[in-house]
Amino acid sequence: MTLGNPAIVAPALVWLCALVLLLMPELAALQKRQLVHGTLLAILLGLALALPVGAYAYATLAVISFVHAAAAARTSRTSVLSMGVAGLACVVAAGALWVEQLPVAFGASLVAIALRCGLFPLHGGVAALCDTLPRVQAQQLASLPVLVFAHLRFVDHSQLAFDAAIPVVLIGAASMLAFGFVSIAQRELGGLFRASTLMHGGMLFAAVGAAGRGHYAAALIVAITMALALTGFSIMLTALEARSGPLASLQGGGRARAFPRMAACLAFFGGAAVGLPGTSGFIADDLLLHALWGESVGSAVMMILASALLAVAILATFTRTFLGKPVRQLAPDLQAPERVAAVVLVIFLLVLGIVPKVLVDPISELMK
Amino acid sequence: MHVFLGVAIVAPFLSAVATGVGLVLAKRWLSERVVSRVIRGGLGISVLASLGVIATYLGVFGVPVRGEVEFGSWLTVGEYSIPLTLMVDQVALVFSLLASVLTVLVARFSRTYLHKEPGFDRFFFLIGLFASGTQLIAFAGALDLFFAGWELIGISSALFIGFFHERDEPVRSSVRAFATYRLCDMGLLIAIVTIHELLGSTKLSALDAAGSLPAWESSAIAALLLLAAMGKSAQLPFSGWLPRAMEGPTPSSALFYGAVSIHAGLYLLLRVSSVIEVAPYVAAFGVFVGITTALYAAAVARIHTDAKGALAHATLAQIGLILAEISLGLTTFALIHLSGHAMLRVYQYLRAPNMIHDAHTYGHGHHQSGPGLLTRLAPRLSERVYASALHRWRLDDRIDAAIAPALAFARLLDRVDHRVRGALSVDGRT
Numbered sequence: 001m002t003l004g005n006p007a008i009v010a011p012a013l014v015w016l017c018a019l020v021l022l023l024m025p026e027l028a029a030l031q032k033r034q035l036v037h038g039t040l041l042a043i044l045l046g047l048a049l050a051l052p053v054g055a056y057a058y059a060t061l062a063v064i065s066f067v068h069a070a071a072a073a074r075t076s077r078t079s080v081l082s083m084g085v086a087g088l089a090c091v092v093a094a095g096a097l098w099v100e101q102l103p104v105a106f107g108a109s110l111v112a113i114a115l116r117c118g119l120f121p122l123h124g125g126v127a128a129l130c131d132t133l134p135r136v137q138a139q140q141l142a143s144l145p146v147l148v149f150a151h152l153r154f155v156d157h158s159q160l161a162f163d164a165a166i167p168v169v170l171i172g173a174a175s176m177l178a179f180g181f182v183s184i185a186q187r188e189l190g191g192l193f194r195a196s197t198l199m200h201g202g203m204l205f206a207a208v209g210a211a212g213r214g215h216y217a218a219a220l221i222v223a224i225t226m227a228l229a230l231t232g233f234s235i236m237l238t239a240l241e242a243r244s245g246p247l248a249s250l251q252g253g254g255r256a257r258a259f260p261r262m263a264a265c266l267a268f269f270g271g272a273a274v275g276l277p278g279t280s281g282f283i284a285d286d287l288l289l290h291a292l293w294g295e296s297v298g299s300a301v302m303m304i305l306a307s308a309l310l311a312v313a314i315l316a317t318f319t320r321t322f323l324g325k326p327v328r329q330l331a332p333d334l335q336a337p338e339r340v341a342a343v344v345l346v347i348f349l350l351v352l353g354i355v356p357k358v359l360v361d362p363i364s365e366l367m368k
Numbered sequence: 369m370h371v372f373l374g375v376a377i378v379a380p381f382l383s384a385v386a387t388g389v390g391l392v393l394a395k396r397w398l399s400e401r402v403v404s405r406v407i408r409g410g411l412g413i414s415v416l417a418s419l420g421v422i423a424t425y426l427g428v429f430g431v432p433v434r435g436e437v438e439f440g441s442w443l444t445v446g447e448y449s450i451p452l453t454l455m456v457d458q459v460a461l462v463f464s465l466l467a468s469v470l471t472v473l474v475a476r477f478s479r480t481y482l483h484k485e486p487g488f489d490r491f492f493f494l495i496g497l498f499a500s501g502t503q504l505i506a507f508a509g510a511l512d513l514f515f516a517g518w519e520l521i522g523i524s525s526a527l528f529i530g531f532f533h534e535r536d537e538p539v540r541s542s543v544r545a546f547a548t549y550r551l552c553d554m555g556l557l558i559a560i561v562t563i564h565e566l567l568g569s570t571k572l573s574a575l576d577a578a579g580s581l582p583a584w585e586s587s588a589i590a591a592l593l594l595l596a597a598m599g600k601s602a603q604l605p606f607s608g609w610l611p612r613a614m615e616g617p618t619p620s621s622a623l624f625y626g627a628v629s630i631h632a633g634l635y636l637l638l639r640v641s642s643v644i645e646v647a648p649y650v651a652a653f654g655v656f657v658g659i660t661t662a663l664y665a666a667a668v669a670r671i672h673t674d675a676k677g678a679l680a681h682a683t684l685a686q687i688g689l690i691l692a693e694i695s696l697g698l699t700t701f702a703l704i705h706l707s708g709h710a711m712l713r714v715y716q717y718l719r720a721p722n723m724i725h726d727a728h729t730y731g732h733g734h735h736q737s738g739p740g741l742l743t744r745l746a747p748r749l750s751e752r753v754y755a756s757a758l759h760r761w762r763l764d765d766r767i768d769a770a771i772a773p774a775l776a777f778a779r780l781l782d783r784v785d786h787r788v789r790g791a792l793s794v795d796g797r798t
Contacts, residue, residue: 077794120785124792178781185775185782217445256533257486261392271523277501277516278381283443286512290448293561304557308550309778315526316543323533339392346392350385356443364445 006365011049013359014149017224018045020348021142021231025135028235028341041067041139045146054097054105054154061150062090064143065112071136072129079133082125083140086115090147093155103160109151110168113208116144117201120175126201130194134234137197141231145223148208152216152367161212166296168209173292173299173306176202180306183313190247192317193230193237196273199310200226206299207288215291216367217360218284224359225272225284225352232269232345236262239338240321243331253324261334263322265342270314272349274307280352283360372420373437373454375413376464377503380471383410384496391489400488404479407492411472411499418468418503422461436509436573448564453509453571455639459703463635464506466707470627470714471499477718478619487531491617498524502628505635511560511570514639518556518632522549522600525629528620529613541612544764548609552599556636559592572639579646590647593640594654601633601687604661608764610684614676618721625680626713630687631706637694638703645697654695662688667757675720683713 022038022045041064048060065087072079089112096105113119118126129137155161176199183195204222211219239262241247244255256263268276275285285307292300334342352359383406390398390406424433439452475495482488497520504517526549530542560570566581566589567574578586597603602610613625624630637644637654644651662685669681686709693702719726743750 078792081794121788121792124789127789128793128795178785181774181778181781182785184778214446253539254534264388264392275519276523277519282516282519286450287443287445287448289557289561290564293565300561301558304554308554311550312543312547315546319530319533319539319543323530323539324536325534334392343389343393346389360443360445 006362010362010366011149013362014145014220014224015046015049017228017348018042018049018142018146020344021227022139024341024345025138025231025235025238028338029135029238030337037067037071038139041143045143048146048150054150055094057150057154058090058094058097058105058109061112061143061147062087062094064146065090065116068136068140068143071139072133075132076125076128079125079128079136082115082122082128086112089115097154102155102158106155106158106160106164109147109155110164110208113144113147113151114205116140116147117204118198119172119201119205120178120198123175123198123201126197127194130197131190134193134238138231138234141227141234144204145220145227148204148219148223151208152211152219152363156208156211156216165209165212168212169206169292169295169299170209172202172204172206172209173296173302174202176200176206176306177302178202180309180313183310184316186313186317187320188247188250189237189240189317189321192313193233196233196270196310196314197230199306200230200273203288203303203306206292206303210288210291210295213295215287215294217363218287218291220363221280221352221356221359222284222288225280225349228345228349228352229269229273229279229281232342232349233266233273235338235341235345236266236269239334240266243329250321252327253320253322254327255329256322257326258329258331259322259333261339261342263318265334265346266322267318268346269349270318272353274311274314278353279349280356281349283353283356287360370437370439372417372424373456373507374439376417376421376468377414377500377507379413379417379500380407380410380496380503381500383407384493384500387489387493387496391493398489400479400483403489403492404475407496408472408475408479410496411468411475414499414503415465415468415472418461418464421456421507422465425456425461436571442512450512451510451569451571452513454507454513455509455572456507459635459638459699460506462703462707464503466710467502467506467628468499470710471495471502471623474619474623474627474714474718478617481619482617485617487533490527491531491620494524494527494620495623498528498623498629502632505632508639509572511556511563511572514636515553515556515560518553518596518600518636521629521632522546522553525549525613525624528616528624531616531620535615537612538615541609541615545609545613548599548606552596552606555592555595555599559589559596562589562592575640575642578643581646583647586643587647587650590640590643590650591653593636593643594650594657597633597637597691598657599633600636601630601691602661602684603633603657603688603691604664605763605767607661607664607684608760608767611677611680611760614674614680618676618717621676621680621720622714622717626683626717627710630683631690631710634687634690634694634702634706637691638699641694641697641699644695651695651697655692658688658690658692658695660688661685661691664688664761667753668760671754671757675723676717679713679716679720683709 051057069080069083089108093105093108179199186192207219207222272279272281275281437454442450501517501520508514526542526546530539532538665681665684672678
């Protein structure tokens with residue numbers, strides 16, 4: 001299935017996904033004041049995808065990371081540091097590409113991805129964003145697929161990328177498994193969201209490693225699926241927090257009676273994150289599993305185990321919050337903007353799950 | 369043929385998606401009539417499509433279409449592809465028709481049974497999801513597709529167990545069942561990837577070449593597939609979730625744990641019987657597990673005091689026997705046994721709420737008999753079996769003890785994560 005020139009279609013599709021990821025949280029929160037910030041990011045993301053020269057694309061990605069750092073400035077210095085260093089790594093990658101030092105660019109780009117996806121032990125910044133600034137985390141999730149796209153397009157074709165594939169895959173898989181276990185120990189939705197984000201971060205890093213040996217589509221679809229599912233999850237958590245108070249202090253369950261739509265959407269996004277069939281999560285998991293199996297059987301088994309652990313953790317934490325004896329809630333269920341945002345994300349997850357060729361074919365064609 | 373096959377799988381899925389999106393977007397809740405009609409419409413179309421597939425198979429519309437039916441590929445990346453291949457053979461037709469007819473009957477029953485029950489919409493949404501999952505596994509010609517249907521069945525099954533979510537016990541049971549499913553599904557996932565790597569394709573037809581693999585490889589694949597089947601069909605030592613699953617509404621118990629879902633593991637083994645055949649040690653283990661489960665379930669069923677619990681264990685005993693039959697290579701016999709058993713259990717489960725009424729109306733019908741054979745031959749052993757059956761051989765406690773170290777490890781990693789974040793934080797807090 002080819003919709004046209006893959007050099008145009010592939011970046012355009014990634015940009016479309018990034019736009020949706022940027023806009024939906026703002027729509028759900030009715031944050032009109034953030035429109036300027038969102039528009040700036042959307043333009044920068046479009047630029048990073050459209051620029052055919054790697055150095056320029058990475059320079060734009062550096063600016064995007066600094067924008068994320070600035071957005072986190074008032075709340076978490078750890079996040080500022082993390083996003084700032086990711087930005088600097090992008091600057092190094094841009095400089096290295098300019099002087100045609102591909103191995104340096106590859107290393108710097110990997111560091112940027114590790115910081116942005118929350119690879120253990122560089123996960124402090126992302127963890128702090130998940131805990132304190134889910135809106136900024138949603139924005140940086142929106143730009144993460146663009147960073148991965150640039151990595152695949154400009155720096156992932158070297159011998160070093162090929163040689164480093166297995167160590168990178170193993171590091172990512174170990175981080176994924178560690179946070180899979182951490183997710184099981186979580187008692188509340190906030191902690192689960194953090195652990196889930198970091199577990200997917202490890203998964204993405206492993207996918208990027210496998211891309212060094214040609215599994216490009218797996219890496220990109222993992223990045224996009226992760227962003228779509230976690231953004232939906234984050235929107236629902238923000239909605240719940242707005243109605244019931246801080247997630248960490250939520251006591252008991254029984255909120256499904258008062259917020260049935262919220263519960264249903266949260267369950268769907270949680271399911272998509274762990275490979276619910278019919279969603280792009282299933283395709284992402286399937287592609288990644290085959291990619292990892294080809295490079296390292298151990299990492300594939302770690303991925304399967306981590307995904308199973310996260311699935312159980314999501315259901316267990318969901319039941320603790322939403323199921324059980326009903327509690328009295330005066331706040332209403334999801335409002336129209338929140339429902340529209342949720343449905344748009346659901347549709348994206350379903351379309352990419354049922355017709356994955358729409359995205360996978362142009363990416364594969366382009367990367368050839 | 370292509371149209372019939374596609375419609376059989378997609379119609380219930382679309383009806384579920386339409387209902388789900390409608391429920392989220394609509395300002396007011398959809399009425400019971402709308403929800404049940406949309407879903408039952410999808411299920412009815414699926415039954416008709418299944419009949420259409422059978423007619424095509426028999427050659428009613430011209431040349432009979434049998435075997436693999438290709439729809440291209442779901443996606444292709446380099447050398448890897450997920451083939452959209454469906455399989456039309458006698459096994460698939462029997463299971464598809466059985467599942468679709470029983471689902472539509474249970475849906476009709478539930479329209480009245482669950483009238484004005486909170487969660488009516490949820491129930492029908494899940495029925496739609498489940499029906500598409502069962503049709504997908506019935507016709508799947510490739511294991512990737514089979515796994516998609518398998519997961520849909522697992523998720524809807526867990527959500528049905530927790531249907532009465534305002535009570536704690538159903539919710540806990542739902543998490544336990546789901547955890548068991550996911551643990552055992554790892555076997556199926558690893559088997560699928562291994563098959564792809566070793567045989568070059570996940571198509572069911574490719575499994576015929578399993579005999580050409582070294583014995584340990586074919587045995588490993590067979591063992592992984594058996595693990596998946598044991599979890600889904602509640603074989604020992606994973607039987608603990610089945611009696612707990614009776615917390616769900618009676619129609620879902622009938623459909624899932626009497627008819628379709630509980631047999632899905634056995635259906636998987638029927639589909640991959642060519643792999644089991646070339647792995648004699650795994651087949652022998654399958655016979656052992658099946659017979660042991662049958663004995664365990666029969667002992668527990670005899671002392672159960674609640675109707676659904678006794679039925680669950682009676683079902684389990686038969687499932688164990690069917691597993692033994694498949695492992696012995698008696699696949700046709702097993703398919704007949706499976707079909708008859710599914711139909712009988714649906715009827716029994718749906719009648720279960722009336723048992724007390726029936727007992728009052730028609731009498732208990734108990735026959736006072738003398739001591740059983742075991743009691744006469746070995747009274748001490750009989751007492752021990754009775755006592756063990758009372759607490760179901762402490763299966764759940766043993767499983768809990770087995771996973772306790774993993775949970776402790778998870779808590780340890782959580783503390784390590786907290787400390788690492790604290791050490792690397794420049795905020796002065798975590």
